[in-house]
Amino acid sequence: MWKLPDARSESVFEDYKAPYDAQQAAAEASRCLYCYDAPCIKACPTGIDIPNFIRKIATGNVQGSARTIFSANILGASCACVCPVEVLCVGDCVYNAAGIPPIQIGRLQRYATDQAVAANWRFFEAGPDTGKRVALVGAGPASLSAAHELRRHGHAVTIYEKGSVPGGLNVTGVAPYKLRAEDAMAELEWVLGIGGIEFVMNTEIGRDRSWESLAADHDAVFVGIGLGPDRSLPGAALGGVHGAVAWIEQMKLGLVDLSSVRDAVVIGGGNTAVDCVRELLGLGVPGVTMVYRGTEAKMSGYAHEWDAAKKDGARALWNAAPAGFVGEPHVEGVRYTGTEGPGVVPAQLVLLAIGQSKLGDQLAPLGIRAEAGRVVTDATGATSRPGWYVGGDAANGGKEVVNAVAEGKRAATAIHAFISGGGHA
Amino acid sequence: MLDLTTDTGGIISPNPFWLASAPPTNSGGQIERAFDAGWGGAVWKTLGTPIQNVSSRFGANKLYGNVEPLGFNNIELITDRPLETNFREIYEVKKKYPKNAVIVSLMVETKEEWREIIKRSIDAGADGLELNFGCPHGMCERGMGSAVGQEPAVNERITGWVKEYSTIPVLVKLTPNVSNILPHGMAAQRGGADGVSLINTIKSIIGVDIDRYVLEPRVAGLSTNGGYCGPAVKPIALFMTGELGRHPDFRIPISGIGGISTWRDAVEFLLLGASSVQVCTAVMLHGYRIVEDMIEGLETYMRTHQFERVDQMVGRALPSFSEWGNLDLNYDTVAKIDANSCIGCNRCVVACQDGAHQCITVGVDVKAPLVDESECVGCNLCQIVCPVPDCITMVPVENSLPPASWNDHVNHGAELRMKKGVH
Ligand SMILES: Cc1cc2nc3c(=O)[nH]c(=O)nc-3n(C[C@H](O)[C@H](O)[C@H](O)COP(=O)(O)OP(=O)(O)OC[C@H]3O[C@@H](n4cnc5c(N)ncnc54)[C@H](O)[C@@H]3O)c2cc1C
Numbered sequence: 001m002w003k004l005p006d007a008r009s010e011s012v013f014e015d016y017k018a019p020y021d022a023q024q025a026a027a028e029a030s031r032c033l034y035c036y037d038a039p040c041i042k043a044c045p046t047g048i049d050i051p052n053f054i055r056k057i058a059t060g061n062v063q064g065s066a067r068t069i070f071s072a073n074i075l076g077a078s079c080a081c082v083c084p085v086e087v088l089c090v091g092d093c094v095y096n097a098a099g100i101p102p103i104q105i106g107r108l109q110r111y112a113t114d115q116a117v118a119a120n121w122r123f124f125e126a127g128p129d130t131g132k133r134v135a136l137v138g139a140g141p142a143s144l145s146a147a148h149e150l151r152r153h154g155h156a157v158t159i160y161e162k163g164s165v166p167g168g169l170n171v172t173g174v175a176p177y178k179l180r181a182e183d184a185m186a187e188l189e190w191v192l193g194i195g196g197i198e199f200v201m202n203t204e205i206g207r208d209r210s211w212e213s214l215a216a217d218h219d220a221v222f223v224g225i226g227l228g229p230d231r232s233l234p235g236a237a238l239g240g241v242h243g244a245v246a247w248i249e250q251m252k253l254g255l256v257d258l259s260s261v262r263d264a265v266v267i268g269g270g271n272t273a274v275d276c277v278r279e280l281l282g283l284g285v286p287g288v289t290m291v292y293r294g295t296e297a298k299m300s301g302y303a304h305e306w307d308a309a310k311k312d313g314a315r316a317l318w319n320a321a322p323a324g325f326v327g328e329p330h331v332e333g334v335r336y337t338g339t340e341g342p343g344v345v346p347a348q349l350v351l352l353a354i355g356q357s358k359l360g361d362q363l364a365p366l367g368i369r370a371e372a373g374r375v376v377t378d379a380t381g382a383t384s385r386p387g388w389y390v391g392g393d394a395a396n397g398g399k400e401v402v403n404a405v406a407e408g409k410r411a412a413t414a415i416h417a418f419i420s421g422g423g424h425a
Numbered sequence: 426m427l428d429l430t431t432d433t434g435g436i437i438s439p440n441p442f443w444l445a446s447a448p449p450t451n452s453g454g455q456i457e458r459a460f461d462a463g464w465g466g467a468v469w470k471t472l473g474t475p476i477q478n479v480s481s482r483f484g485a486n487k488l489y490g491n492v493e494p495l496g497f498n499n500i501e502l503i504t505d506r507p508l509e510t511n512f513r514e515i516y517e518v519k520k521k522y523p524k525n526a527v528i529v530s531l532m533v534e535t536k537e538e539w540r541e542i543i544k545r546s547i548d549a550g551a552d553g554l555e556l557n558f559g560c561p562h563g564m565c566e567r568g569m570g571s572a573v574g575q576e577p578a579v580n581e582r583i584t585g586w587v588k589e590y591s592t593i594p595v596l597v598k599l600t601p602n603v604s605n606i607l608p609h610g611m612a613a614q615r616g617g618a619d620g621v622s623l624i625n626t627i628k629s630i631i632g633v634d635i636d637r638y639v640l641e642p643r644v645a646g647l648s649t650n651g652g653y654c655g656p657a658v659k660p661i662a663l664f665m666t667g668e669l670g671r672h673p674d675f676r677i678p679i680s681g682i683g684g685i686s687t688w689r690d691a692v693e694f695l696l697l698g699a700s701s702v703q704v705c706t707a708v709m710l711h712g713y714r715i716v717e718d719m720i721e722g723l724e725t726y727m728r729t730h731q732f733e734r735v736d737q738m739v740g741r742a743l744p745s746f747s748e749w750g751n752l753d754l755n756y757d758t759v760a761k762i763d764a765n766s767c768i769g770c771n772r773c774v775v776a777c778q779d780g781a782h783q784c785i786t787v788g789v790d791v792k793a794p795l796v797d798e799s800e801c802v803g804c805n806l807c808q809i810v811c812p813v814p815d816c817i818t819m820v821p822v823e824n825s826l827p828p829a830s831w832n833d834h835v836n837h838g839a840e841l842r843m844k845k846g847v848h
């Protein structure tokens with residue numbers, strides 16, 4: 001349905017965790033202890049019945065395995081590749097406690113779900129038409145998960161997306177050595193196979209159409225708009241200085257030119273910063289330095305990701321606070337202060353990975369309460385205005401795809417109850 | 426549309442998956458949970474005069490450091506719960522789950538006891554009875570269980586009593602502790618049984634505590650032989666199922682039991698003539714939840730093979746179950762090793778050299794071993810030991826001779842191909 005450009009910089013990346021073949025999957029699946037009330041299930045935000053789907057791989061019931069996964073998590077194929085399993089399910093595998101290597105749950109999940117998407121196995125049907133209409137704003141994982149669940153209940157759904165491709169950061173943001181845009185799109189189109197999920201693309205709510213107007217022709221509204229643009233620094237309006245998320249989107253959906261970049265600096269210490277570092281190294285930039293104001297122990301990026309970045313050749317400056325840029329009109333270096341400084345790191349490319357702004361405040365005129373840009377909700381995602389729900393990064397302040405999927409589904413269940421009970425936005 | 430409904434001698438269940446009479450069917454609460462999980466039927470833990478069990482009761486046969494037992498063994502007897510309690514719970518389960526099959530397993534001694542317990546089972550709402558003529562430990566010392574199942578005349582007589590009193594279908598559960606299953610199945614049929622269930626457990630000693638010089642499972646300082654079940658017994662159960670299933674004079678349905686853990690195992694029993702299947706060990710090890718995979722796997726299998734109803738597949742493999750003397754001696758296969766997928770373990774080399782016909786050798790300058798096809802007898806050993814799926818395939822070799830069995834050769838002088846590997 002949606003065509004991605006053929007020439008995309010991300011295409012050079014290969015999977016850092018290669019897909020399993022049948023033999024590898026069987027060997028790993030038969031190692032699973034098939035625990036009961038298993039800790040891995042509790043560690044999964046979508047609560048996939050992991051031992052059950054793994055046993056089904058072991059018995060050769062791969063279709064049933066995929067059904068188990070997708071019935072808990074409709075983006076189970078993407079999550080298999082992008083989830084930080086080391087700190088989720090795999091991190092809680094009971095084998096860890098026994099000092100035995102844990103089950104590679106993500107790779108097994110990928111084994112089953114890739115086949116489902118490739119062969120278009122269908123598991124879910126739209127419910128009988130209820131005549132109710134729900135608007136979903138943003139076409140990211142949160143809205144897709146909510147939309148699919150609402151279709152199972154038979155409600156009409158329309159997704160409004162400001163960009164020209166759906167999928168949110170799962171298509172435009174995640175590191176290509178985990179998941180490339182075309183594979184995220186393939187799963188997305190498989191999800192749409194349930195039928196009746198309408199899209200209104202290139203339409204930013206709040207600009208191209210008012211928020212309030214959604215209430216007029218919908219029974220409920222789900223807001224899955226994620227986070228806002230990259231935060232910036234004073235003096236960043238130079239050639240070669242980019243917001244990290246914006247640059248990643250460019251790299252995933254099109255081409256980035258790195259031909260004149262010998263040294264790159266990534267400012268930040270979170271997961272986006274670590275991703276950028278690995279992406280730049282993977283694209284052939286010889287020197288990539290992460291400049292972070294805290295210590296290695298304090299960085300919020302996952303240790304397993306940073307360890308991998310170091311193996312790729314990453315350098316870091318710890319306790320280094322960025323203090324401005326050198327060069328005009330194109331950046332030539334980053335000035336920093338701190339225990340190691342002051343000093344200048346040379347750079348022909350600088351990516352700012354110091355967080356994204358939060359968009360919650362724009363809902364204030366609707367009577368929806370936000371705190372520090374984050375919409376306030378109850379456990380189901382309901383906001384302070386009846387009929388309006390929020391989920392995903394917009395609600396949780398920025399977590400993972402799997403959280404967005406879980407929150408979208410949970411909100412859909414609440415929306416279903418709300419509109420079935422006669423409620424109206 | 427798939428329909429999994431099955432009819433086993435008049436006992437109807439929404440799918441062919443039943444729990445075998447054993448600890449998983451000890452009580453109503455358990456069986457209700459099992460039905461919620463998807464089991465189509467349950468054979469209640471054998472009722473009779475309640476007994477006292479020993480502690481401990483079970484043992485397992487594990488290979489090397491494996492967690493999953495290959496085989497399982499028990500020295501448990503029949504129910505130890507009051508009959509009133511059992512019958513009350515049977516009544517409650519049937520009221521709550523009218524569509525699921527509840528079969529009551531029975532084991533008593535005298536004709537009067539049979540009459541009494543059959544009446545109470547029927548009053549409680551049972552859909553069928555299963556006569557436990559199979560328990561190979563403890564109960565047989567008291568003249569019941571396999572002591573009955575091993576004597577066709579006794580089997581027939583008691584089955585006859587039961588049929589006299591029962592208004593609901595009766596299955597006779599057979600013991601595998603016999604040299605030939607046929608006379609025992611026939612005895613049940615002559616007695617009027619509506620079907621047979623097989624197999625019960627196989628007489629066994631699961632192991633010896635080599636430091637204490639005591640058998641396992643150890644009850645204080647003694648132990649006794651028990652009943653073997655679990656994956657290891659499946660081939661024996663399959664044989665007995667097929668042996669009865671293919672016999673032209675054996676006409677009553679079979680409920681297949683023995684080592685069934687997955688949908689694939691179940692399909693094998695159905696193809697060899699079972700109308701339904703029963704599971705004990707796999708549920709004891711992993712819980713009722715395994716039935717979800719069994720149902721899904723069966724459905725996917727049926728769709729792939731274009732079966733719409735279970736009865737269409739029952740016995741489909743039986744025509745292939747023949748006698749050795751009918752097998753085509755001119756059919757020749759050789760092992761082919763796919764050098765690309767070979768990982769270089771040489772397990773096939775040592776197996777063929779030491780355990781077969783010395784026709785696989787270590788590859789020189791190549792990773793994959795080499796097969797001397799002129800010597801390969803097509804025994805499958807290398808394929809069995811190969812850890813890589815589809816790396817070794819058995820490929821038919823053309824020869825100019827028409828098919829010829831040993832019988833054809835002896836009776837009509839049919840020409841046989843040159844033997845291989847006999848120098
Ligand atoms: C660089 C980066 C790497 C990441 N890597 C991983 C990873 O490896 N694994 C992982 O699990 N998670 C990762 N994440 C996090 C993950 O991508 C998000 O948590 C997840 O995508 C959130 O889903 P969402 O639906 O809430 O929002 P988003 O995915 O952000 O989707 C929001 C959508 O709403 C649209 N939108 C916004 N405002 C409007 C509006 N007013 N009108 C219409 N449309 C609007 C946006 O264009 C976007 O398409 C990463 C995030 C980033 C930034």
Ligand SMILES: Cc1cc2nc3c(=O)[nH]c(=O)nc-3n(C[C@H](O)[C@H](O)[C@H](O)COP(=O)(O)O)c2cc1C
Pocket residue numbers: 445446447448470471497498499501502503504530557559560598624625626653654655656658682683684685703704705706707
């Ligand atoms: C602990 C245990 C108790 C059993 N008790 C009974 C019983 O009371 N009545 C009966 O007919 N079979 C009994 N069986 C035999 C099972 O019903 C079944 O026939 C046998 O275990 C083979 O199936 P499996 O390989 O799935 O376990 C028992 C088996 C076990 C392991």
Ligand code: SF4
Pocket residue numbers: none
């Ligand atoms: S399984 Fe239950 S009853 Fe048996 S020994 Fe363990 S705790 Fe006791």
